[in-house]
Amino acid sequence: MEKDQDKILNDVTTGEYKYGFYSDIEMDRIPKGLSEEVVRLISGKKNEPEWLLDFRLKSYRHWLTMKMPTWPNLKIPPINYQEIIFYAAPKERKNLKSVDDIDPELKKTFDKLGIPLEEQKHLSGVAVDAVIDSVSIKTTFKETLAEMGIIFCSFSDAVKEYPDLVKRYMGSVVPYTDNFFATLNSAVFSDGSFCYIPKGVRCPMELSTYFRINSANTGQFERTLLIADEESYVSYLEGCTAPSRDENQLHAAIVEIVAEKNAEVKYSTVQNWYPGDREGKGGVFNFVTKRGMCKGENSKISWTQIETGSAITWKYPSCILRGDNSTGEFYSVAVTNNYQQADTGTKMTHIGKNTKSTIVSKGITAGHGQNSYRGLVKVLKNATNARNYSQCDSLLLGDKCGAHTFPYLEVDNQTAIVEHEATTSKIGEDQIFYCNQRGISTEDAIGLIVNGYAREVINKLPMEFAVEAQKLLQISLEGSVG
């Protein structure tokens, strides 16, 4: 009985990573290592204005005084920052006017990933910013969106074309002193997406950024800034993959969101960085700071994440609920399989009156995976009638893995209502047999059970991606039961 279950679990958790290929693209790389010189070099490569170089330098100097956090429930091997290449970009072709000017090898890469760069080939209703290693390659539907006043471009272009917006908002939600990896990012970030939705505009299509790490020994440090002006709405999605490599790769990103009065932002992530092999060799270290500020009253920010990749994930998409009646949401499914580790959760800070937050976290752990939920609900003194509902569920496949929950509560206002529920369940042999007895194979049974478990979160994703996410969940657990 024990043996069968072991076999089943083994089989489902040994599926292969399907995006592990490497593309041979002509690259411009700077020498490895980190120093003030390197920070200046990156800024120089990008022809940045003085104010941005200053921002980088003060971040770098601050970073030198910081230590890597040790509080996460993760075993992180030491990272040698002198061995990492901090900037790698496909060799630029002059005057990139149309898609035809893009290196065909690059186009092929994105085609293979299912992200065609030609607009006509694309899913209707989705605009994409494609980022490879340190730079953004192409943003689709830029012109269509511009007609409505929506700015959607690479971060680098935004610095050149909309410096006032960037200056006003960059670092306003995640200050450069925020934490070790955010500070590192602030010093060396290379590119990312920038988005501004003007007052009163409902963005008519899904905006999305697709991140791809390609080069070896290269860190990816992108920065996304998303601003929803008053009464606006946008739904944003990011996806990410990387080649399978034996070495670990560092990804330390920042996402900042600002929602003004009555604005609503939905931010969805389907994170599928290379998780390392079955023995735990290689894989991406995903150390990300994501935070949204509900600045105006009645604003709303909603995070949805499906985390299936990375060797180590350290990530807490958070909301600062400053505007009265503002709402923050966090819906998460995190899968750890083989030797993957995840310490993820959220932070909801209630500042305004009548602010509401909802946290739904679903951990799925298989193989030797370790999955921790860490969440902070903080209600400040003036946040009258704040409400929070948290639900943290863990699903275990097998008995070599672990699930942990670390909920923190800091409530300084008596009128707050805070609810927390947590469950841990095992995927039952009984459930699988019940499916078998109805003619459903074990592999499909696991798919059904896991997707049923994650349904509440998957339902929050835009339709096109919900289907993708379901497949991804099944693939990432393939072989762990069966």
Added chain:
Amino acid sequence: MLIINNLKASIEGKSILKGISLEVKPGEIHAIMGPNGSGKSTLAAVLAGREFVEVTEGTVTYLGKNLLEMSAEDRAKEGIFLGFQYPIEIPGVSMVNFMKTAVNEHRKHKGLDPLSASDFLKMMRDKKELVEIDSKLANRSVNEGFSGGEKKKNEIFQMAMLEPKLAILDETDSGLDIDALRIVANGVNKLKRPDNSFIVITHYQRLLDYVIPDVVHVLYDGKIVKTAGKELALELEEKGYDWIKKEIENNLVA
């Protein structure tokens, strides 16, 4: 249909079934009765392909094939249905999705194309009416939060959907109120055909008032100790199992 010959089985080294022989012919309804712990569910588990029960001796032939060599899902697709004594909850998985997957797996096995969404929903509707199951139940997650009786009715509904050749109902009548009992019994009677068979495991004569068995077996301590017609059930109801126990002991002495 089904021939069981000298079947012995154990769980974690403990012998539970101690030599069972039984033949079920097409169109027959067999009732299996017997005290708690006598091995009725274990027998059902062996037939359905539960791996934690280890078959140590004997053979089971189903439609001319060696049943014990088949995987649980193949047995299901070949027409064996088990109505569980304790149906399992699968949170978040809708009955619609669950049944659609199951029905289409059965169809694939028969070389048929999957049903279209509208055909499938129509089938659900028809079967729901046939077995008089509440529409709302079929819109919920598989057995999640169902009452004991609702779970049992849901088993009958699934049986109706999958149209098995051999249905094994393990105490599907336990915990049912009178109306539900009638629904379950009617379900069986409506699905009964000259070419399919039922094994009904029960403790109560009252089900057998509605579902008339051709044969009644008494299972006691892992063995079938008595086989007779439907009147045996009545006798058991009146006299309890002590009478059988005594008979066995007397036989042993004699």
